[in-house]
Amino acid sequence: MKAETLLVIDDDQDLRESVIEILEDNGFVATGCESAESALQKIKTEVPSLVIVDNMMPGMGGMALMPLLKNDYPGLKIIMITAFSTVDNAVAAMKSGADDYLSKPFRRDELLVAVKRNLEELKFEQQLSEPDMDEALSCLSNQIRRQILAALAEKKEMRFMDLTRYLGISDHTKVNFHLKNLKANNFVSQDREKSYSLTPEGVKMIDCLHLFSKRIPS
Amino acid sequence: MKAETLLVIDDDQDLRESVIEILEDNGFVATGCESAESALQKIKTEVPSLVIVDNMMPGMGGMALMPLLKNDYPGLKIIMITAFSTVDNAVAAMKSGADDYLSKPFRRDELLVAVKRNLEELKFEQQLSEPDMDEALSCLSNQIRRQILAALAEKKEMRFMDLTRYLGISDHTKVNFHLKNLKANNFVSQDREKSYSLTPEGVKMIDCLHLFSKRIPS
DNA sequence: TTGTGTTGTGAAATAATATTCACATGAAAC
DNA sequence: GTTTCATGTGAATATTATTTCACAACACAA
Known part of the structure; x- marks a missing residue:
């Protein structure tokens, strides 16, 4: 440089x-x-x-x-x-x-x-063009994952099957796939009681999405 | 309204x-x-x-x-x-x-x-005209496309090979691929002289990236 | 015990994206 | 006119992402 x-x-x-x-x-x-x-x-x-x-x-x-x-x-x-x-x-x-x-x-x-x-x-x-923005953006680029984040932001805490029903997705393993992805990226965590909730980073992502949709009202 | x-x-x-x-x-x-x-x-x-x-x-x-x-x-x-x-x-x-x-x-x-x-x-x-969130996010989730946007935001206007060299990418067709994607999403346009530049929507995307990068570094 | 719902795993199939390659056109340079 | 560079296309390939499926452990109620 x-x-x-x-x-x-x-x-x-x-x-x-x-x-x-x-x-x-x-x-x-x-x-x-x-x-x-x-x-x-x-x-x-x-x-x-x-x-x-x-x-x-x-x-x-x-x-x-x-x-x-x-x-x-x-x-x-x-x-x-x-x-x-x-x-x-x-x-x-x-x-x-x-x-x-x-x-x-x-x-x-x-x-x-x-x-x-x-x-x-x-x-x-x-x-x-920073590396960890990569993960965040590619995570957010999937609609189901965004829905999961939004649902958890809304309900604060949800169990697995409640979440899948809430989203209206019939195949639970599909939800599982995306949930795992969110967990791997540390946007979502699972507590001892098997309930899922947003991590602080996940909350931040929701924030970003709000900014986004405000900036891009369609 | x-x-x-x-x-x-x-x-x-x-x-x-x-x-x-x-x-x-x-x-x-x-x-x-x-x-x-x-x-x-x-x-x-x-x-x-x-x-x-x-x-x-x-x-x-x-x-x-x-x-x-x-x-x-x-x-x-x-x-x-x-x-x-x-x-x-x-x-x-x-x-x-x-x-x-x-x-x-x-x-x-x-x-x-x-x-x-x-x-x-x-x-x-x-x-x-406003792009929608899906397109915007999936476009932004690719690093090369972000680099192209950033380069065009910086330089205002660039020709194809200049852009390719600027990004340090050896295969020009690769850049072309992403450029076409950006063009298709109307974030980038090409003027009569073959130079590429950001559209107003593209400028907005850069803005969104700034919002993002301001939030992400936790 | 038998059934039923929850929560999961991993492999295989499929779809979406990205990269590479072979080639083509036109303009400028020599 | 031949070479060289800029710009581009399309098909083949490789890579990733996503969906689907077959199965399994466990809890809990009938």
């Missing part, structure tokens, strides 16, 4: 270089651009993980640049810095795609906190 | 009622709650399209309420209003899930513009 690079876009050379220095002092790899236009050019050859962009610049301003960047590089994190900050401006910046917003002058640690936090979030978001 | 309802959450009865009146004068259906807690309760029985929430309230504040709402009802639009607004507070509000932010006191038309704009956005987002 290659190092994350940061790009500082600001027409004020002093500020730009001092920001770069702060970042480099803290182990980041940072470069600079003096305008939005040159930044767009530069990013074509190397896409940074995060850009820090000034609002007011000759030519294209930071506010106009951000939608372009987010459009071409949706994963890119953007921190906007601005001298004459107002609430409205901050809200507009966030709506235009800024992930964070700093008012000038800012302290060195404010900058670093913002940078680190956003890089953390980026890393987190990039974890999309 | 039933009328959109708006919910105004504010402990200040005068302000709450005047906001509701403004909204009703303009043809909206609006109700009120005097606390975050009672709002959570109320929303369980009827989910509004948009909520207007005050920042400072006894008990749970608006800032704490928003993530809860966004978590349970991701489609819900939230406008935060606040008396002592600062840039930092506005930024924090937007990061916590606010879709818009108004400083008190606000003019009647500021409120109305914000409400209308957010309801427009909501309508727009809902117009995208």
